[in-house]
Amino acid sequence: MNDPLSATLRIASSGLQAQGTRLRVIAENIANADSTAPSAGGDPYRRKTISFTTSLDRASGTEVVKVKQIGRDRSDFQLAYDPSHPAADAKGYVKRPNVQPLIEMADMREASRSFEASVNVIEQSRSMMNRMIDLLRG
Amino acid sequence: MDFSNIALFRLSGARLDYLAQRHRVIAENVVHANTPDYKAKDLKPFESLLGGVRPVTTARTSALHLAGGRPAGAMAEAPRPDQWEVTPDGNSVSLEQEMAKGSETRDAFALTAGLFQRNVQMLRAAWRSGN
Numbered sequence: 001m002n003d004p005l006s007a008t009l010r011i012a013s014s015g016l017q018a019q020g021t022r023l024r025v026i027a028e029n030i031a032n033a034d035s036t037a038p039s040a041g042g043d044p045y046r047r048k049t050i051s052f053t054t055s056l057d058r059a060s061g062t063e064v065v066k067v068k069q070i071g072r073d074r075s076d077f078q079l080a081y082d083p084s085h086p087a088a089d090a091k092g093y094v095k096r097p098n099v100q101p102l103i104e105m106a107d108m109r110e111a112s113r114s115f116e117a118s119v120n121v122i123e124q125s126r127s128m129m130n131r132m133i134d135l136l137r138g
Numbered sequence: 139m140d141f142s143n144i145a146l147f148r149l150s151g152a153r154l155d156y157l158a159q160r161h162r163v164i165a166e167n168v169v170h171a172n173t174p175d176y177k178a179k180d181l182k183p184f185e186s187l188l189g190g191v192r193p194v195t196t197a198r199t200s201a202l203h204l205a206g207g208r209p210a211g212a213m214a215e216a217p218r219p220d221q222w223e224v225t226p227d228g229n230s231v232s233l234e235q236e237m238a239k240g241s242e243t244r245d246a247f248a249l250t251a252g253l254f255q256r257n258v259q260m261l262r263a264a265w266r267s268g269n
Binding site: 003004005007008011012014015018019022051052053054062063064065110111113114117118120121124125127128131132134135 | 154155157158159161162164165166168169170171172173174176233236237240241243244247248251254255258
């Protein structure tokens with residue numbers, strides 16, 4: 001496939017897919033912002049992170065984006081004093097997940113902005129293709 | 139009659155090809171807006187194609203060699219494209235810049251296709267009045 005305009009569509013859809021996965025990870029983090037450990041004194045939900053890398057698409061010879069890995073945030077948990085909590089340890093402290101809603105919100109805005117940019121590229125490409133088809137109408 | 143012998147058709151064909159390639163490069167930049175250490179790319183300006191420099195491709199001295207996937211010559215990537223910003227993670231893609239370049243490319247494409255079409259109309263008018 002050497003047509004650059006269809007290659008553009010393939011590249012842009014790889015971007016949509018990557019940003020979609022990123023939004024899914026963010027949603028998991030936000031949903032689990034209050035998930036404490038299932039057992040007393042255990043570790044609560046650990047925030048997930050995502051990173052992207054370049055990958056060569058052999059069919060079109062272009063550089064598409066793909067998810068490199070979904071990792072875990074190694075930062076410390078916050079402790080809250082709540083002896084009546086089922087997940088509290090012997091001293092009455094509960095470990096809270098290391099999810100910061102503000103960071104997740106900022107990440108989400110960036111992901112949706114990048115998503116929209118890829119959609120924009122697809123629209124531009126489509127309008128160029130339509131212009132090309134219009135040539136046939138004379 | 140071969141249309142590619144008419145200079146205007148040949149030029150607008152090359153221009154359309156160049157713009158489509160450039161749009162592909164822009165798409166690559168846009169999807170890598172969040173990839174760490176990614177450097178934004180761009181093609182050399184179209185004017186360098188008009189300089190009459192012959193495109194150079196790598197020679198294939200054996201049937202086992204792979205043909206280069208990227209177009210050579212004027213379609214080559216610019217060595218140092220101008221960049222608006224570089225983020226702390228080493229990424230130099232600015233979505234605003236890419237969007238601006240994208241619409242610029244789309245408009246230039248529409249203009250060139252319009253020129254092509256108008257030229258076809260002129261030819262048609264010429265052979266219609268001939269009989």
